[in-house]
Amino acid sequence: MKIGVIGGGQLGRMLALAGTPLGMNFAFLDPAPDACAQALGEHIRADYGDQDHLRQLADEVDLVTFEFESVPAETVAFLSQFVPVYPSAEALRIARDRWFEKSLFKELGIPTPAFADVQSQADLDAAAAAIGLPAVLKTRTLGYDGKGQKVLREVADVAGAFAELGSVPCILEGFVPFTGEVSLVAVRARDGETRFYPLVHNTHVGGILELSVASSAHPLQALAEDYVGRVLDKLDYVGVLAFEFFEVDGGLKANEIAPRVHNSGHWTIEGAECSQFENHLRAVAGLPLGSTAKVGESAMLNFIGSVPPVEQVVAVADCHLHHYGKAFKAGRKVGHATLRCADRATLDARIRAVEALIKA
């Protein structure tokens, strides 16, 4: 089976590493000449709107999936004429737009911070008055890793903020005094079977994920599964979806969803019986899902900007390096490490060991 992937970055690379042992081949459509997934499959170098190359991809593969959600709707619609596409156009339409996303949460009774659509500075002024400050102004589309957003702490911050974000459609979200950030990675098969990985505690710095720690018997696991299940079923979703929540007052408020494999699920490569990458491929290929059970205690640390010397990373006991083969650049995710061990105290000590390498 040949899988087409829109995007050829590290998520595509890790999909190919998981899928090759299943007997799958891969083609990646990505305009970047140095797309790092090309080491593991065919690289169709083209823009996401290039219909000739999209058609070539569709003709070569058995199905198409995505590495990121900001794919133009036209691209998805075009591909869908020729080849099965998972997740669906509708799931991508919702997930790539914060307004549609939050509106879906609201429709499904999933708590989420107060929010308002902002199409102009006048909209923003009204929304800020209604929701109150502090609040966060975010572009409806194309935001990631803290990009495309601005925290409005006081009234002076509101003036001109819409123009600062490019005068594009935005959403204003009430600021949530959260005690933690967690994510739930889930996978849903074509037949509707759904499995959930354990909740993950995430630590972001400057909007970029730095550390994910898989939980054991988290008291909010069942609640999170309930919320995520509502979204998956509503969208008749196929594949892996990650759902980020704020922990607030002992409950959860929905932040956002990502309709794809997710950075906070990278620990599953070693830390779960079947990784998010393999499970995504199983789901889209119509295969039975794999177990989402944990194997020991696990954490994932991102390498941002550069990877510490390889000999130092692998010298940490039971540390698994994932180097993306990308050029080092400030703020860019260029690798990660998974730690897996028997108990939490050992895990914490090793997290500190890897953090020390990152800071060195």
Next chain:
Amino acid sequence: MKIGVIGGGQLGRMLALAGTPLGMNFAFLDPAPDACAQALGEHIRADYGDQDHLRQLADEVDLVTFEFESVPAETVAFLSQFVPVYPSAEALRIARDRWFEKSLFKELGIPTPAFADVQSQADLDAAAAAIGLPAVLKTRTLGYDGKGQKVLREVADVAGAFAELGSVPCILEGFVPFTGEVSLVAVRARDGETRFYPLVHNTHVGGILELSVASSAHPLQALAEDYVGRVLDKLDYVGVLAFEFFEVDGGLKANEIAPRVHNSGHWTIEGAECSQFENHLRAVAGLPLGSTAKVGESAMLNFIGSVPPVEQVVAVADCHLHHYGKAFKAGRKVGHATLRCADRATLDARIRAVEALIKA
């Protein structure tokens, strides 16, 4: 770091799957147009004696390693002029020739079946008289998966047997009434540090490995490590080496060594903290070795001739498929499955489930 691999079959493929996350790139020199490792790296399609292409490989990579031991000595000598080669020419010289191999075992005080060099039918007649029957006649080089050998059960089998194996240099080995076959996979770093995986029980059918089960606290583990350590140190070996033993009268008799990653070590991909493939690469690249500790109870079943339907293999709980992407052909290893679970009873039940798929 770019790694050159002589051979581009499934072992090269699994080396690349393990090395890509370490930031390594791969080039495979293999004459086969359909060498299955080519999905994961550059394929230099050339004969193993083609000096122009060997030189190209040497110029492109940081070091060269091997996927199989039957590489011509001239190839190794030629490459060694230009690039580091691991394991060494001397290790390959010994391991690819059963006479040198057995002689080394004898020199190092490692018990091994009685053996004699056979360069002619007259040699064979004399050796059969001295060693007695039953005995096994094997070509000194190029044998694998039961090929290049013949069991001599009675006197009538001896006549003409030398010609039957092609009138090439052979070795006659006394038949050993073994109670089991075990192998020890070891890895030795450039600095001499050595680590051993747990002993593995192997079941061969028709000379081809069918099932490997990793042991827990095997009573012969220490003895096996002693024997293997002697060989590794004597050869100043760098990389993974597999050592096959017969279990005889509660002790071990050396059968053969393979100076490479080995089929009986495939379970380590999921079943050990750091796989034989990653540890081989760590060793040859001069990186610290990874842990050889088991993660749960594990077994590996080979898929010979064909891979059962993928949806059936992955439906077995906690079953990890490794499809080599090779054309199906009788007697050919085309994939394997690793089972990993918490206890031996569950493991045994799942082994039976996969065996049922193979026999279906």
